[in-house]
Amino acid sequence: MSLLQVKNLVVEFPSRHGTLRALDGISFDIAPGEILGVVGESGAGKSLTGASIIGLLEPPGRIASGSITLQGERIDHLSNDQMRHIRGRKIGAIFQDPLTSLNPLYTVGRQIMETIQAHLPVSHEEAKQRAIRLLQDTGIPAAAERIEHYPHQFSGGMRQRVVIALALAAEPQLIVADEPTTALDVSIQAQIIGLLKSICKERGAAVMLITHDMGVIAETCDRVAVMYAGRIAEIGPVHQVINQPSHPYTSGLMASIPDMSSDRERLNQIDGAMPRLNAIPPGCAFNPRCPQVFDRCRQERPELMPARATQAACWRVEGGAA
């Protein structure tokens, strides 16, 4: 049974000029212990998908239809109070900027212990021991002393380790990590990704890793979902999506990334830009930029369908042709 199941999720933002549909029928699931990557350009809806799952959708944004099921229980219509018991205990969250995720007025130890005691029936002393162990596990040297330190006394990479420890504190089965390494330098980024991967594997926690960095996805994930204009364009095992993409958007995206192993004079570019929410074209949202567009793409919207090794929302792959 899958751990998390998202079905036909629609997120809308009512505005003066009509309702904007930011997520339009997102469906995927995550198996226990699996790492699912979610990749796409800014505005594709990857962070909104994450926010919907952890119940932190900013009003006026709301889930208009569809369902989110965690371990067989629907969590998309829970009240804030009910959701608070799930956040932290069942779903941990890691955000981009470690400085804003931590309270600058409390020591990191107090913050981790608070999370542990809020969700697990343990004594103060036991919580402290757990906090120290968590910091050790996330690779913070001299954890027993560091637990008394405030966030500003940690460097950027160390802070993100603290945030990971905090997300794991109540032993959740799912971690939603939204651009966890984007604010970090490349050398630190490698350390944090390695840590996230190993620590979640050890504890059997599944991860939904949201990032725009295809390299990070390639190194970390089991499966990947490529998002475009509020929909999933392609989803499948990470090797297949990268090496033999079926959706023209995925191929274009892959070809536009400067690669360390090729010597092309020009990068492959996708002309144009992703449409704004109020101007999503009819049919396939990618059709104005698609090099393989044909009539049907402009009229009918493709749903995800089996392609060679993945699932792609593209009329070209219908019937496994492409």
Added chain:
Amino acid sequence: MNAHKRAQPLVVAHDLAKTFDVSAPWLNRVLEGKPRQLLHAVDGVSFEIQRGQTLALVGESGCGKSTVARLLVGLYEPTRGGLTFDQQDAHAAFKSPDAKAMRKRIQMIFQDPYASLNPRWTVEAIIGEPLQEHGMISNAAELQARVAELLQSVGLSALDMPKYPHQFSGGQRQRISIARALATAPEFLVCDEPTSALDVSVQAQVLNIMKDLQRERGLTYLFISHNLAVVRHVSDQVGVMYLGRLVELADKHSLFSNPQHPYTRMLLDAIPKMHDTGQARTPVQGEVPNPLNPPSGCSFHPRCPLVTERCKTERPAWRELKGIKIACHLAA
């Protein structure tokens, strides 16, 4: 342009250094006995760029690459060392009465196209300002014609002139920045992380335009980035910076195929690889130290896997080695 001129590098930075005074205010220093504190943001950087070539500077945040960019365009005055542009002392020229003549030849593109364009100006005003400032046009009709031409050269349309920056996407805005930088027909463009704020598909558009413009106009670039894959794509030469100093400077091919400095190797190892999935990369040790209190000797020694006693005490000299330049005791 005569043959003699072509052989001379267009840009020569010689021992450039910039120190910032980050001491506590005078009263606190007196009352609390705090010492003066100097931050050596750039500490003796030397390089040359040939006309029509691209030098890329890479390094992690805080290594001083943006300070170098600001020194090159004259936004900062160097504490030590100097910059020769086309055989003239650039910083003397920036201070002379006809500073404009020098400024016209060196322009800059900034990282964030959302912050570097005035939101209350039309595209025509944004791109037209340098033309008017440098007296390059005589009437409104000529201004419009030039702006239209510049917009077309970066793949936008003359119809975009009356629009405001918010009507454009990030990639289009960065193209407007490029058109503005090109307005004075400069020879040298300093680009500080020009594509870091952009999505990859849009980044490819901007990088392609920059390469096309370089080919058409013989532009010389200093390209600053922390993304080594982008650097490998655009540059001819690459300089790697660490805590205010260059640690390795080499042509692109030898730097990427045969990196000599342990820090360069570490950076290359840290790049996530797209096509050999599932492979763990060499773990990277430690973090960048506080630049206010850099380590003794070679500033990379606390993170270096090959560290020796000598590295901890003696700062390695900047020397030439088999066609590349490097600052490391162990390279041979």
